[in-house]
Amino acid sequence: MKTFTEYLWFETKQQRELVRLTPQVAQCVQKSGIREGMVLVSAMHITAGVFVNDNEPGLFEDIWQWLENLAPTDPHYHHHHTGEDNGDAHLKSLLVHHQVMVPVTQGKLDLGPWQEVFYAEFDGCRKKRVVLKVMGE
Amino acid sequence: MKTFTEYLWFETKQQRELVRLTPQVAQCVQKSGIREGMVLVSAMHITAGVFVNDNEPGLFEDIWQWLENLAPTDPHYHHHHTGEDNGDAHLKSLLVHHQVMVPVTQGKLDLGPWQEVFYAEFDGCRKKRVVLKVMGE
Amino acid sequence: MKTFTEYLWFETKQQRELVRLTPQVAQCVQKSGIREGMVLVSAMHITAGVFVNDNEPGLFEDIWQWLENLAPTDPHYHHHHTGEDNGDAHLKSLLVHHQVMVPVTQGKLDLGPWQEVFYAEFDGCRKKRVVLKVMGE
Numbered sequence: 476m477k478t479f480t481e482y483l484w485f486e487t488k489q490q491r492e493l494v495r496l497t498p499q500v501a502q503c504v505q506k507s508g509i510r511e512g513m514v515l516v517s518a519m520h521i522t523a524g525v526f527v528n529d530n531e532p533g534l535f536e537d538i539w540q541w542l543e544n545l546a547p548t549d550p551h552y553h554h555h556h557t558g559e560d561n562g563d564a565h566l567k568s569l570l571v572h573h574q575v576m577v578p579v580t581q582g583k584l585d586l587g588p589w590q591e592v593f594y595a596e597f598d599g600c601r602k603k604r605v606v607l608k609v610m611g612e
Numbered sequence: 613m614k615t616f617t618e619y620l621w622f623e624t625k626q627q628r629e630l631v632r633l634t635p636q637v638a639q640c641v642q643k644s645g646i647r648e649g650m651v652l653v654s655a656m657h658i659t660a661g662v663f664v665n666d667n668e669p670g671l672f673e674d675i676w677q678w679l680e681n682l683a684p685t686d687p688h689y690h691h692h693h694t695g696e697d698n699g700d701a702h703l704k705s706l707l708v709h710h711q712v713m714v715p716v717t718q719g720k721l722d723l724g725p726w727q728e729v730f731y732a733e734f735d736g737c738r739k740k741r742v743v744l745k746v747m748g749e
Numbered sequence: 750m751k752t753f754t755e756y757l758w759f760e761t762k763q764q765r766e767l768v769r770l771t772p773q774v775a776q777c778v779q780k781s782g783i784r785e786g787m788v789l790v791s792a793m794h795i796t797a798g799v800f801v802n803d804n805e806p807g808l809f810e811d812i813w814q815w816l817e818n819l820a821p822t823d824p825h826y827h828h829h830h831t832g833e834d835n836g837d838a839h840l841k842s843l844l845v846h847h848q849v850m851v852p853v854t855q856g857k858l859d860l861g862p863w864q865e866v867f868y869a870e871f872d873g874c875r876k877k878r879v880v881l882k883v884m885g886e
Binding site: 649 | 750752754791792795820826828840843844848850878
Binding site for chain 1: 819
């Protein structure tokens with residue numbers, strides 16, 4: 476059994492941004508030399524998410540509107556009594572989840588034809604990390 | 613360490629359908645010969661989900677109403693400018709997540725007494741896949 | 750490759766409660782002797798969740814209000830025809846998801862600075878379990 480760990484750093488220009496991670500995840504698996512196993516892609520922050528969906532800009536707009544609808548920006552979150560102003564970002568992170576597992580088969584990401592891995596930044600313009608951990612043989 | 617990979621194909625009769633997967637997942641683990649480890653159950657499509665919950669038809673109705681409420685069918689999604697009409701299915705997939713990990717202990721799925729694995733089809737009537745990947749020893 | 754399995758029992762005093770699990774998960778990994786791998790933290794019930802977020806009491810209040818807003822207590826769920834009254838708890842469980850994977854690196858939980866693991870009880874005052882399964886070497 477082998478494991479291989481890598482950290483991706485992000486500092487998005489916008490407060491909210493989607494970053495397509497599929498190429499970096501594929502590259503990490505290649506570097507690992509692992510042919511059969513899984514790779515965990517997990518945000519290391521509580522105001523960011525990782526999900527798998529379609530690489531389609533119209534859908535991105537739908538996702539942002541939907542997230543804003545279900546976990547809205549709101550000055551009245553209790554969390555803001557700490558001096559923070561990102562309560563919505565915590566809820567958005569819970570909603571889309573902060574991680575995915577991608578199966579690795581014959582040395583490749585075993586994704587469906589339209590599946591792409593995304594990092595979702597909900598409170599950006601600062602340095603944040605995603606951990607990639609490949610496990611297998 | 614061993615891995616074992618299997619693909620389940622679905623072509624649901626209805627556009628939206630829940631399919632109980634627990635027996636197929638258990639069978640796949642048995643075939644793998646793996647006694648201790650985990651099995652990833654992951655939809656390979658961006659308009660489908662995989663979740664664990666109760667095998668109770670009344671609850672299924674509640675889940676469908678709830679999903680329609682939080683991620684409604686709507687002709688106005690930006691995604692539909694591509695010619696698609698399944699924007700809601702993408703959001704429903706994000707909401708329930710597209711995968712679960714089931715622990716495998718002493719050769720069996722280590723689920724609680726009421727836990728069952730479901731495939732959730734949000735845009736069916738066509739061929740779609742779920743990947744099962746068992747990893748362990 | 751090694752695996753290590755442990756079950757945590759809960760019997761919360763309140764119907765709804767958040768329990769911080771990070772110390773127990775870290776202790777389990779230490780007992781396992783596994784230095785590189787992953788630990789699955791998974792609720793064994795369909796009316797409970799496991800998630801990673803911030804250990805901040807104001808945020809907890811926001812999370813509860815948000816969950817109640819998106820998956821409300823309601824006497825009219827179809828599921829209640831079975832005699833149950835916890836339909837909302839099933840939906841809350843779907844919403845936050847019932848499990849997380851925590852990477853293990855150099856013998857420690859590889860979490861970001863503010864990430865903590867929580868058990869979310871949505872229908873408590875009775876015995877319930879979480880399974881911890883560490884896999885690695």
